[in-house]
Every structure is written in structure tokens, then in C-alpha cells.
Amino acid sequence: MSSPTMRGALIGGVVGVLLHLLVRFILHNFLWLAATVGLILILGRCSPDNPKLEAKRAALSRFDATAVTLSNVQAEVMPGTRHVSGISALISNRERARIYDVFLRCEMRPRAPQQASDPEPVWDVARVASSYHYGYVNPGAVVMLRLRLDGDGYLSEADPQRFTCTPQYKIETVDLLTGQP
Amino acid sequence: MAETLGMVAGLGILIVMVAVAMYGIGFLVLATPFMRWVLILLVAFLALRVVLLPFTYLSIWVNGYPEVSLEAEVRAKTVFVLTTKTVPTRRSSRFTLLAEGTITNKGQQFIRELAVECRVSKLSFGDSEMAYQRLTVSVMPGETKSFSGIIATDLIGVSVRGDLALQPPDQHFCRLQQVQT
Incomplete structure (x- = not known):
């Protein structure tokens, strides 16, 4: 018998014995186990929460997303081409916590045909994500973002004037506990 | 040939020892009332907690909650x-x-x-x-x-x-x- 087969048989045997013992234990003590599970469920459902802990958790989730705003969104066209390669915008953070891993999720629309012979665009709206901003945006700060756009095929046909973006970010939640970064 | 026989015999003895140990411990734990007593104690403790739940709601223990640090x-x-x-x-x-x-x-x-x-x-x-x-x-x-x-x-x-x-x-x-x- 080869070594892996022997090892497999041994492991299988040990697992089989353990399963046998477990099943036997469950069957022999089924009522007591059911009572334990039932009581744990009752306690979980009916126990009042620790008020101090709840207050801390509430503080950690108290972040007003509308306080982070974006303005002056401008698509940047690669010189000598019609390809939109980047996006710039001002991001303002009026909340109490720093934000990081900021990027923009944008919707773009195609250029209108310039001449009658130009073909109609085959798409209406496309979505694209920008690169990340490396750093924090501190509370009260207004930061100029200059981010690259992912190499999406639609970027060569997009109208730079018709980009709408929303900021995406993560929150440095510890600042919500201290109130300052 | 003798070497192979020795290895097979050694392996056989090992399997028997593992089986005896596992079944032995399993027998002591499962076939004696010890585990059932443990379960009964657990159920009694949980039942007591459930019975005392209304008193918890009466804020008797509110200040006694443990300080949990997130x-x-x-x-x-x-x-x-x-x-x-x-x-x-x-x-x-x-x-x-x-x-x-x-x-x-x-x-x-x-x-x-x-x-x-x-x-x-x-x-x-x-x-x-x-x-x-x-x-x-x-x-x-x-x-x-x-x-x-x-x-x-x-x-x-x-x-x-x-x-x-x-x-x-x-x-x-x-x-x-x-x-x-």
C-alpha cells in the first residue's frame, strides 16, 4: 500500500471515529442540547444591550455622508487626442473624521456627432472609476483631486463636458470617537 | 521482506493504540454521566439568566455592565x-x-x-x-x-x-x- 493511501486511510479512520462519537453524544443528549440552544436564543433575543457599548457603536457610525461634497469636476483630455485620461475635482470634507481611499465613480455620455456624416454613438451612458487619491482628506479641508481614469474603451468617445461623479471613500472611524484627527 | 513485515506490524500496533485511546477517552466522556452533568449545569445557568431577565430590564444592573473597549x-x-x-x-x-x-x-x-x-x-x-x-x-x-x-x-x-x-x-x-x- 502506498504511503498517501495509508495516510488517507488513517485520517479517514480517525475522522470516522470522531464523527461516530459526536453523533452518539448528540443523540444521547438531544433534549439537553436543544434546551441549551433554546435558552441561548432566548437570551440573545431578549437581553438588553450594554448601553455603554451601544453608545460607542452609535458614535462610530455617526458620519454624515452629505458633508463630503465634490465640485469643479472636469474631465482632462490627453493632448492631441480626444481620449479622456483623467478627472480633476475639488473634494470638501466638512465632517469630523478624516477620509481616505478616495476615488470617483463617474458617469459619462458620448460626444454628439459633429457632422451629418458622423455615426450616431452606439452607447448612451457608461460608468468608469478613477484611480485612488493617496492620502487623507482632513476634516474642514478642501483638496484638489487629480485622478486617472481606468482604461475604458468608451473614454475615447466620451464628451469631457458630460461627466458626473460621486466621491467614494473610507472613513477613519477613530476620529469619530475622539472628535479630532 | 522482514523489514516490510516489521513496518506493517508497527503500523498495525499504532492504529490499535490510536483506536483504543480514542474509544477509551470517548467512552469515559460519553458513556459516563459526566458530560450530561455538564450540560445540565449549563442549562440551569442559562435558565437562571432567563429568569433574571426582567430584573435586568428594571435597570438594576445597568451600571454593572462591563466596560467593553472597542x-x-x-x-x-x-x-x-x-x-x-x-x-x-x-x-x-x-x-x-x-x-x-x-x-x-x-x-x-x-x-x-x-x-x-x-x-x-x-x-x-x-x-x-x-x-x-x-x-x-x-x-x-x-x-x-x-x-x-x-x-x-x-x-x-x-x-x-x-x-x-x-x-x-x-x-x-x-x-x-x-x-x-
């Missing part, structure tokens, strides 16, 4: 200063991210480990990769300790036009992700 709370009470740099990894075409800094523990709990999280640019089109590392520190309440360590050694690097080889990442951002008490 990880974010401990982190909020630290002052973290971090410096990072990227260098080429030896005998590899990858890059290494090094970190050093200080951590001041202004809380009441002993900090034994910290985790640093970094976002590092890679290749092109604004792509990025994440790097995490846990660093062992021993910071008593009120203490300031220095630390240094390697965050990652296999960073890909960025592609630069006109250069075949990948270059060191041009942007990265690191933050204190977690502290372990």
Missing part, C-alpha cells in the same frame, strides 16, 4: 507617526515597502501589536495594490515606542513610458489599521 477606542488613544519608503527588493524585480515610526499609548491598555495597511500604485492606468503587515510592539500605557519593519517585499512597481523595466511605485499611502491589546 479596538477603535484603543486606537483613538494612540499617537501614531509613520514614515515609509520603497526600495528595490534584493535578487528580485519587485519592490519592498519599509516602515518606521513611533506609537504613543495614551490609553489604559497594553498594546502588543499594530497592523499597518498601505495602498501602493502599480503598473499603469492608476491601478493599485494593498499591503498589510502586523508589527510587534510592546507599549505600556503612557509610553512611546519606536518600531520599524517591512510591510511588503513583492510590490509590482509602476510602468513608465520609455522604460522596459518596472519602476518603484510612485505613490503610496499607509495608515494604522489596527492595534492589538
Whole structure:
């Protein structure tokens, strides 16, 4: 018998014995186990929460997303081409916590045909994500973002004037506990 | 032949010993009332907690709740200063991210480990990769300790036009992700 087969048989045997013992234990003590599970469920459902802990958790989730705003969104066209390669915008953070891993999720629309012979665009709206901003945006700060756009095929046909973006970010939640970064 | 027989015999004895030990322990634990007593005690304890639930609602124990410190709370009470740099990894075409800094523990709990999280640019089109590392520190309440360590050694690097080889990442951002008490 080869070594892996022997090892497999041994492991299988040990697992089989353990399963046998477990099943036997469950069957022999089924009522007591059911009572334990039932009581744990009752306690979980009916126990009042620790008020101090709840207050801390509430503080950690108290972040007003509308306080982070974006303005002056401008698509940047690669010189000598019609390809939109980047996006710039001002991001303002009026909340109490720093934000990081900021990027923009944008919707773009195609250029209108310039001449009658130009073909109609085959798409209406496309979505694209920008690169990340490396750093924090501190509370009260207004930061100029200059981010690259992912190499999406639609970027060569997009109208730079018709980009709408929303900021995406993560929150440095510890600042919500201290109130300052 | 004799050697094979000896090995088979040894293996057989081993299997028998394992089986006897497992069944023996299993028999003692499962076939005696010991485990049932443990279960009954557990059920009695849980039942008592359920019976006392209304008293908990009457706020008798509200001030007796344990003080639970969230990880974010401990982190909020630290002052973290971090410096990072990227260098080429030896005998590899990858890059290494090094970190050093200080951590001041202004809380009441002993900090034994910290985790640093970094976002590092890679290749092109604004792509990025994440790097995490846990660093062992021993910071008593009120203490300031220095630390240094390697965050990652296999960073890909960025592609630069006109250069075949990948270059060191041009942007990265690191933050204190977690502290372990």
C-alpha cells in the first residue's frame, strides 16, 4: 500500500471515529442540547444591550455622508487626442473624521456627432472609476483631486463636458470617537 | 521482506493504540454521566439568566455592565507617526515597502501589536495594490515606542513610458489599521 493511501486511510479512520462519537453524544443528549440552544436564543433575543457599548457603536457610525461634497469636476483630455485620461475635482470634507481611499465613480455620455456624416454613438451612458487619491482628506479641508481614469474603451468617445461623479471613500472611524484627527 | 513485515506490524500496533485511546477517552466522556452533568449545569445557568431577565430590564444592573473597549477606542488613544519608503527588493524585480515610526499609548491598555495597511500604485492606468503587515510592539500605557519593519517585499512597481523595466511605485499611502491589546 502506498504511503498517501495509508495516510488517507488513517485520517479517514480517525475522522470516522470522531464523527461516530459526536453523533452518539448528540443523540444521547438531544433534549439537553436543544434546551441549551433554546435558552441561548432566548437570551440573545431578549437581553438588553450594554448601553455603554451601544453608545460607542452609535458614535462610530455617526458620519454624515452629505458633508463630503465634490465640485469643479472636469474631465482632462490627453493632448492631441480626444481620449479622456483623467478627472480633476475639488473634494470638501466638512465632517469630523478624516477620509481616505478616495476615488470617483463617474458617469459619462458620448460626444454628439459633429457632422451629418458622423455615426450616431452606439452607447448612451457608461460608468468608469478613477484611480485612488493617496492620502487623507482632513476634516474642514478642501483638496484638489487629480485622478486617472481606468482604461475604458468608451473614454475615447466620451464628451469631457458630460461627466458626473460621486466621491467614494473610507472613513477613519477613530476620529469619530475622539472628535479630532 | 522482514523489514516490510516489521513496518506493517508497527503500523498495525499504532492504529490499535490510536483506536483504543480514542474509544477509551470517548467512552469515559460519553458513556459516563459526566458530560450530561455538564450540560445540565449549563442549562440551569442559562435558565437562571432567563429568569433574571426582567430584573435586568428594571435597570438594576445597568451600571454593572462591563466596560467593553472597542479596538477603535484603543486606537483613538494612540499617537501614531509613520514614515515609509520603497526600495528595490534584493535578487528580485519587485519592490519592498519599509516602515518606521513611533506609537504613543495614551490609553489604559497594553498594546502588543499594530497592523499597518498601505495602498501602493502599480503598473499603469492608476491601478493599485494593498499591503498589510502586523508589527510587534510592546507599549505600556503612557509610553512611546519606536518600531520599524517591512510591510511588503513583492510590490509590482509602476510602468513608465520609455522604460522596459518596472519602476518603484510612485505613490503610496499607509495608515494604522489596527492595534492589538
